[in-house]
Structures are given as C-alpha cells and as structure tokens.
Amino acid sequence: MASPLQGVFAPVVTPVDAGLAPDPERLGALCHALLADGCHGLVLFGTTSEANSFALDERMALLEAVVAAGVPADKLIVGTGLCAIPETTRLTRHAVDLGCAGTLVLPPFYYKGQSDAGLHAAYAEVIERVGAARLRLYLYHIPQVSGVGITFPLIQSLVAAYPEQVVGIKDSTGDADHHASLLAAFPGFGVFTGTETLLLANQRGGGVGTITAGANVNARAIRRLYDGSKSAEADALQAKVDAVRQALQGAPLVAGLKAVIAHQRGDHDWRRVRPPLVALDDGARDALLAALDAAGYQAP
Amino acid sequence: MASPLQGVFAPVVTPVDAGLAPDPERLGALCHALLADGCHGLVLFGTTSEANSFALDERMALLEAVVAAGVPADKLIVGTGLCAIPETTRLTRHAVDLGCAGTLVLPPFYYKGQSDAGLHAAYAEVIERVGAARLRLYLYHIPQVSGVGITFPLIQSLVAAYPEQVVGIKDSTGDADHHASLLAAFPGFGVFTGTETLLLANQRGGGVGTITAGANVNARAIRRLYDGSKSAEADALQAKVDAVRQALQGAPLVAGLKAVIAHQRGDHDWRRVRPPLVALDDGARDALLAALDAAGYQAP
Numbered sequence: 141m142a143s144p145l146q147g148v149f150a151p152v153v154t155p156v157d158a159g160l161a162p163d164p165e166r167l168g169a170l171c172h173a174l175l176a177d178g179c180h181g182l183v184l185f186g187t188t189s190e191a192n193s194f195a196l197d198e199r200m201a202l203l204e205a206v207v208a209a210g211v212p213a214d215k216l217i218v219g220t221g222l223c224a225i226p227e228t229t230r231l232t233r234h235a236v237d238l239g240c241a242g243t244l245v246l247p248p249f250y251y252k253g254q255s256d257a258g259l260h261a262a263y264a265e266v267i268e269r270v271g272a273a274r275l276r277l278y279l280y281h282i283p284q285v286s287g288v289g290i291t292f293p294l295i296q297s298l299v300a301a302y303p304e305q306v307v308g309i310k311d312s313t314g315d316a317d318h319h320a321s322l323l324a325a326f327p328g329f330g331v332f333t334g335t336e337t338l339l340l341a342n343q344r345g346g347g348v349g350t351i352t353a354g355a356n357v358n359a360r361a362i363r364r365l366y367d368g369s370k371s372a373e374a375d376a377l378q379a380k381v382d383a384v385r386q387a388l389q390g391a392p393l394v395a396g397l398k399a400v401i402a403h404q405r406g407d408h409d410w411r412r413v414r415p416p417l418v419a420l421d422d423g424a425r426d427a428l429l430a431a432l433d434a435a436g437y438q439a440p
Numbered sequence: 441m442a443s444p445l446q447g448v449f450a451p452v453v454t455p456v457d458a459g460l461a462p463d464p465e466r467l468g469a470l471c472h473a474l475l476a477d478g479c480h481g482l483v484l485f486g487t488t489s490e491a492n493s494f495a496l497d498e499r500m501a502l503l504e505a506v507v508a509a510g511v512p513a514d515k516l517i518v519g520t521g522l523c524a525i526p527e528t529t530r531l532t533r534h535a536v537d538l539g540c541a542g543t544l545v546l547p548p549f550y551y552k553g554q555s556d557a558g559l560h561a562a563y564a565e566v567i568e569r570v571g572a573a574r575l576r577l578y579l580y581h582i583p584q585v586s587g588v589g590i591t592f593p594l595i596q597s598l599v600a601a602y603p604e605q606v607v608g609i610k611d612s613t614g615d616a617d618h619h620a621s622l623l624a625a626f627p628g629f630g631v632f633t634g635t636e637t638l639l640l641a642n643q644r645g646g647g648v649g650t651i652t653a654g655a656n657v658n659a660r661a662i663r664r665l666y667d668g669s670k671s672a673e674a675d676a677l678q679a680k681v682d683a684v685r686q687a688l689q690g691a692p693l694v695a696g697l698k699a700v701i702a703h704q705r706g707d708h709d710w711r712r713v714r715p716p717l718v719a720l721d722d723g724a725r726d727a728l729l730a731a732l733d734a735a736g737y738q739a740p
Contacts, residue, residue: 193550250492
C-alpha cells in the first residue's frame with residue numbers, strides 16, 4: 141500500500157544529562173518546537189538521534205515520555221532496527237502498540253556481506269512476530285554507517301511478501317544517481333531521501349519527502365522548499381537549503397546539530413553526546429556558527 | 441597486568457531450536473566436549489557465536505545455563521560489547537559477577553570513523569560503571585565485521601588509564617603484518633590471534649594464543665600445534681591446521697561450522713542459524729565435508 145506519511149521529517153537529536161542519561165523533558169520540548177517549525181512529523185531514534193547508543197529500555201521509556209508529553213503518535217516514525225530479531229521485534233511492537241504511524245527499520249547490521257535471502261528472513265521474522273496488520277515499516281538504507289545495504293531485489297521480495305506493511309524506504313546514501321534509480325524502480329513506494337539536498341529531486345521523481353538531520357535546525361526552510369517544489373522559486377529554495385546543509389557538514393553532524401541547538405536555546409546541556417561521539421569544543425562550535433551565518437542560515 | 445588467560449579458546453557456536461530460540465542444553469554439551477578436546481577455555485558470544493543476533497536477556501540466560509551445567513566460569517571469556525554503553529555495562533557486570541575469567545569487548549560498532557578519544561570514552565564509561573577491580577577486559581579488533589578498529593594509540597591510552605583491567609586484545613584481522621606489529625608494539629600485553637593460521641607466529645612473537653572459530657571443530661589439532669610450538673614439528677603442525685582452516689573458509693564460516701557439528705553429532709538441529717545468516721543446504725554441506733576430508737581433517 142502507499143506510504144501513509146509524507147513531507148518533512150526531522151530525526152530528532154536525543155538530549156542527555158550530565159550522567160549521560162536521556163532527558164525526556166528536553167526531548168519533548170524539541171519535538172513540539174520542530175512540529176511548530178513546520179515538520180510534518182518526526183523520527184525518534186534514527187542515526188542522528190544516536191539511537192544505537194541508547195539501551196532498549198531507555199528507547200522505550202523515551203518514546204513513552206514523548207507521547208505522554210503530547211507529541212501526537214500519528215506524526216511519529218520510530219527507529220526500531222537492531223541486530224537481534226527479538227529486540228527489533230520488541231521495539232517495533234512497542235511503537236505499534238503506542239499508535240506510532242510508522243517504524244524505520246535498519247537491517248541487522250553486525251554481520252556484513254549477508255545475502256538478500258538472509259536479510260529478507262530477518263525482516264520477515266520481525267514482521268511475523270510483531271503480527272500487527274497496522275504495522276507500517278520503512279526500510280532504512282544507510283550503508284555508509286550501518287555497513288549493510290538494502291538492495292532492489294530485497295525491496296522487491298519484501299514488498300511482495302508484505303505489501304500492506306512494507307510501505308517505504310529511507311535512502312540515506314545522499315547519492316543522486318542511486319536515489320533516482322530507486323524512485324524509477326519503485327513507483328508508488330514511499331521513498332524518503334535522507335538528505336534535504338535531494339528533496340526537490342525526490343519530489344520531482346515521485347518520492348514522499350525527506351527525513352533529514354538538517355531539519356533539526358533548518359525545518360522552516362526545508363518546509364518552504366517542500367511546499368514550493370512546483371513553484372518558479374523551487375531551485376532557488378533548494379540552493380538555499382543546500383548552502384546550509386553544506387555548512388553543517390563542516391562539523392561532525394550530530395555533535396554539530398546539538399551545538400547549534402544549545403546555542404539557540406542558550407542551554408549548554410544540549411551539547412552533550414554519548415560516546416563514541418564527541419561534543420564540539422567551543423572553537424569548533426564557533427566555526428560552525430560562523431559557517432552557518434555565511435551560508436545565509438536563519439535560526440527558526 | 442599480564443593476561444590471566446592463555447592458550448587455545450573456541451568462540452563457541454550457539455545452537456538454536458526450531459523457533460530460533462537458543463538451546464542451552466546443546467550449548468552446554470558442546471562446551472564440555474570442546475574442553476575435553478583440548479581447549480584451554482571458551483569464549484561465549486563472539487562473532488562466531490552469532491552473539492549480536494541474540495538479545496541481552498537471551499545472552500545472560502545462556503551464560504547462566506552454561507555455568508549451571510558445570511562449565512567452569514574461570515575458563516570462560518564472555519563477549520559483552522554492544523553499541524549502547526548501558527547494555528555493554530550490564531553484560532560485562534553480569535559476566536564478572538558470575539566469576540567469568542574475562543570479557544571480550546567490541547567497541548560501539550554502529551557509528552563508523554569515530555575518534556580514538558570517543559572510543560576511549562566509551563570503554564572508560566563501561567569500565568567505570570562496572571567498577572569491578574577483578575574485571576579483565578580484552579579489546580576486540582575485528583574491523584572487517586564490526587567496521588570499527590582498535591588503533592594502537594587507543595590500546596595505549598586504555599592500558600595507561602586501566603592497567604589492571606585492560607589486559608589484552610583479540611586481533612581478528614587475520615593479517616600477519618598487522619599481528620606482528622601489534623605483538624612488537626605491546627610486549628607483555630595479552631595478544632590473541634583470531635585465527636589459528638597465525639598461531640605459531642603469535643607464540644613466536646610473544647602472544648598468548650588463539651581465540652578461533654576453527655577450534656569449534658578442530659580443537660585437538662590446534663592444541664597439538666599450541667603445545668608443539670617449540671618442537672621440530674611446529675611448522676608441519678601449523679601447515680596441517682592451515683589446510684583445515686582453508687577448507688572451512690570455502691563455506692560461510694558460522695553456518696559451515698554448525699553443519700560440520702551437525703554431521704558429526706548426527707543431529708541436524710545443529711545446522712540452524714539465526715537470520716541474517718543462512719544455514720548451508722545439503723549440497724554446500726557435502727562440499728564442505730569433502731573439502732575437509734581432502735585437507736586431512738580428522739574429526740575429534
């Protein structure tokens with residue numbers, strides 16, 4: 141079936157306190173702000189969220205806290221893909237039970253070079269074990285981080301087996317050619333680009349939008365681009381968004397986003413990350429803020 | 441301090457039942473057999489054990505079952521490295537509390553290309569949180585699978601910070617040059633080779649032995665090599681072991697080991713693996729058994 145979701149989604153960064161424990165209050169506040177800034181929805185526990193640096197119980201507690209804080213579950217996609225089938229199953233069922241609109245599911249990512257048959261079996265086990273007709277699953281293709289890609293034959297076999305549940309993919313390669321091929325090969329499939337730099341290409345090619353780290357700090361401009369994709373200004377809007385993204389890429393992405401948010405909120409606690417990531421020092425943060433200024437970035 | 445462990449260690453494959461649940465009885469029986477076949481000790485939950493395909497609670501329950509089955513905890517090294525610090529901490533403390541001799545700890549392996557400072561901080565958090573003077577931690581260097589390597593400066597900084605606890609490393613690169621450099625750079629550190637093909641080189645270079653997948657099916661020959669490393673036959677024993685390992689490499693390693701064990705025990709249930717791995721089909725198993733025969737392999 142068609143993707144139930146489309147638009148601009150921020151994979152929300154996850155705040156931690158001085159003891160590195162997740163901070164549900166700061167997270168809830170950021171979620172509300174991002175929706176107010178124009179995000180159609182949010183992803184909790186993507187790569188940008190440091191998802192895999194948090195334990196299973198921390199992830200479930202955070203999701204419950206965010207929903208309890210009034211963030212609508214029907215605007216949430218939850219990252220639930222781990223290496224072990226029982227754990228992916230548990231997180232996925234938890235998200236479905238809370239009424240979340242979708243799940244974004246990494247393939248099991250420890251073993252590299254596995255066959256499509258093996259990866260199909262892993263996804264199939266999870267889908268069967270969750271056993272929920274209302275599950276809406278997005279495949280997560282980010283091979284440069286996970287080390288395990290989602291091939292076209294794998295998409296095909298999963299959609300054939302679970303047409304109601306496997307509804308889309310997040311393509312985080314940032315590779316324009318790959319993204320174009322994907323859109324061409326699977327018309328009607330819910331294809332998100334993992335970077336706003338390909339948003340216009342995504343929309344022109346029949347995609348459903350973007351789930352992008354950049355939306356954590358630049359949601360308004362990305363939303364303007366999304367809404368204006370058929371306007372005469374579309375390419376100019378894309379160029380503006382691109383310049384900001386390029387500035388963001390000058391620093392480690394997650395630590396950089398957190399440093400920008402800390403600066404904007406006057407809340408230095410926001411700068412913390414969990415190891416193995418490392419927070420920006422003052423010099424790197426100042427350089428990033430200067431690069432964003434030079435790129436014409438406007439804080440929300 | 442010096443490595444408390446040395447010799448030949450099998451990273452034991454993990455049996456699963458028809459529902460893919462772990463099978464503690466078959467695992468306990470294999471552990472006893474491998475010790476009887478000459479292993480000095482065992483690793484539970486290495487890469488060969490499909491460790492990361494099992495959930496946290498499954499891993500803890502299996503370890504408890506193996507110890508309850510009479511496998512001595514002081515012969516056990518437990519793989520405990522996950523992506524999230526609280527989970528690595530939990531598994532590590534659990535192994536220490538059960539009296540296990542050591543832990544083999546992957547770096548957080550989701551994010552690639554992280555700094556040594558970030559990886560040091562991740563290990564340091566775990567060691568501090570476990571807070572056990574008797575923790576003996578072996579670093580796990582298997583970059584071709586984990587995607588995250590352990591550099592020499594990282595070893596140096598961790599040993600400097602935790603000299604009592606960071607006692608060694610498993611080098612699973614299979615790269616003779618890298619292994620020789622490692623042995624030369626860290627005399628007195630507990631360096632295991634992750635493949636029996638470098639066992640003699642390891643011993644001649646001052647290493648402490650091998651933790652190798654091959655020991656699941658060829659423990660006796662590997663032990664003979666270990667014991668005979670100073671004898672006139674040493675190179676001939678190494679060549680015999682190498683031939684068997686080469687035959688094993690002709691099939692996917694974990695599925696192949698399980699197929700061989702299934703054949704030897706007349707117990708087809710042993711062939712199962714968890715997705716994303718795929719069990720050998722009959723043809724692949726027969727080819728592997730024939731290759732082992734041709735290599736002069738003798739079942740224990």
